[in-house]
Amino acid sequence: MVDIEQINPRNEAALRAWWEVGRAATAYRPGKPWPVWEQSRVALPADNPERGITLIGAIDGREMVGAGLLTRSLRDNLHTAMAFAYTRPDRVREGIGRRLVEELEVVAAGDGRTTVQSEAYLPPGGSGVPEAFATAMGYAVASRESIKELTLTDYLARREALAASAPVPDGYRVITFDTVCPDEHLDSFGRLLGMLLAEVPLGELDLEDSEWSAERIREAERRQVAIGRHVQTAMALAPDGSVAGASDVRVDDSDPAHGQVGITLVDPVHRGRRLGLALKVATHDLAVATYPELVSVDTSNAEVNTWMNAVNDALGYRTIETLLELQKTL
Ligand SMILES: CC(C)(COP(=O)(O)OP(=O)(O)OC[C@H]1O[C@@H](n2cnc3c(N)ncnc32)[C@H](O)[C@@H]1OP(=O)(O)O)[C@@H](O)C(=O)NCCC(=O)NCCS
Structure with missing residues (x-):
């Protein structure tokens, strides 16, 4: 039994x-x-x-x-x-x-x-057992995403051309840090994080924006530090000093051969300047420099997120799986 x-x-x-x-x-x-x-x-x-x-x-x-x-x-x-x-x-x-x-x-x-969400992983564009199981359990597909993987060899082969194509725009600065946001940018970073769920294509997923106070960010950072996770972050600062965008690659002490992209977000006010690509080049450079053993980095994004897909393709990411975001109302 x-x-x-x-x-x-x-x-x-x-x-x-x-x-x-x-x-x-x-x-x-x-x-x-x-x-x-x-x-x-x-x-x-x-x-x-x-x-x-x-x-x-x-x-x-x-x-x-x-x-x-x-x-x-x-x-x-x-x-x-x-x-x-x-x-x-x-x-x-x-x-x-x-x-x-x-x-x-x-x-x-x-x-x-009242809403339960889940994920089913399938061969790219295909179907499979997890989808049949999800249907049997009453879950509907709320969004389709691609899981992508970048090998460092592919990245390094493209790196110079990419960096040249996405210079940091005039008046902007890009800073990097490991997990802990500098005090002077904390409030502005919180404002950017608060936009994330409104700006990321979520399909039918029933998720709402939330507030990121300085204290909430600090608590989340303390947990990452405690479990040995390094959120290698690049942050773009606008000419007025506000945070215009951020992106990160996460690497665990226990597995320095693999990284994972967490968030990438450019404030709508500052889009169209190739900041997304510049930030991603900065985080990937940082990860390569910090972890000589790094072999691959993975990420996922909605299939409809044309702009993010273009950036990831340029970096050398390849789709390895389709991810179905699932949802059921209890
Ligand atoms: C998906 C998974 C959890 C299913 O586990 P399982 O113990 O075989 O599931 P069950 O026996 O309870 O199946 C429940 C129903 O799902 C559907 N289902 C499950 N496997 C199926 C298959 N191979 N083909 C078609 N339908 C299937 C059926 O409707 C089944 O009911 P039935 O046997 O009465 O027809 C298992 O295959 C697994 O661990 N996969 C890898 C992890 C994963 O993808 N998890 C799901 C997302 S979190």
Whole structure:
């Protein structure tokens, strides 16, 4: 008999078993679909001011055969949660995935969440099991995204020409930092972050903008530092000193061979000056200089985000998967 149980992320043996199931269930995917153990071991039990997490396991006897994760934003979008289910490949089609999702939805509803979102990864432009599973569980496709990967060899081959094509515009400055925003730009950075959800194409995803106070930014930064994640950030400053745009590449101490793009945003007032490309070149240069072992960086963006796709293509990113953003109203 398979039981569904909550897993305490501070119980390292249980967390390891949970992590193994997720790794096995995602092993067929290209790129870097699952974090290294050391990152999960440190990040999942750590306090997180931004997000609450619940881990569940499907246990058969003494073995974990399914793993589920629910994340809830604590600072904004209090009506939403994100649910993820993983079934060990030798135990699929037994109803384990369904029971995991049902339990995650109960936890979400118990916390007052009314919209549950999820993600399904497919071969580029194709279809597959996760999509059939999502449909069976009542989730609709809210947005289509591309998962893209850049190898450092490809980047370095293009780097000089790119940098020449996107000089920092007259009067602007680009500064870089590791995770911790300089005090003098904090309030202005918060204003830019507050625009993110309004500016990023979200398709049908039911998400709302939120306020980023200086204190909220500092708390989020402290968590990144605590779990060994370096948010290598480039920030564009307008002639009046305000933050005109920002972009980052994140690299974990536990896995310095792989980076991940977090946010990229240029204030609409400052668009059309190739600041997006200049910022991305700056973050990628910073990552290359800081992590000699870096092999690849990945990112995802909406298929309809023409401008961001053009920038990423120019950098040398290639699409490796299609990501369906899923949504269900409870
Ligand atoms: C997707 C996944 C969780 C499904 O787990 P599972 O335990 O096999 O799912 P279930 O047995 O509960 O299937 C529930 C329903 O999903 C649909 N489904 C699942 N696998 C399917 C497949 N291979 N083909 C068609 N439909 C499928 C069916 O409608 C099924 O109901 P049925 O068996 O009564 O017909 C599992 O394949 C997995 O771990 N994949 C990798 C991770 C992932 O993509 N997770 C989903 C997004 S978070």
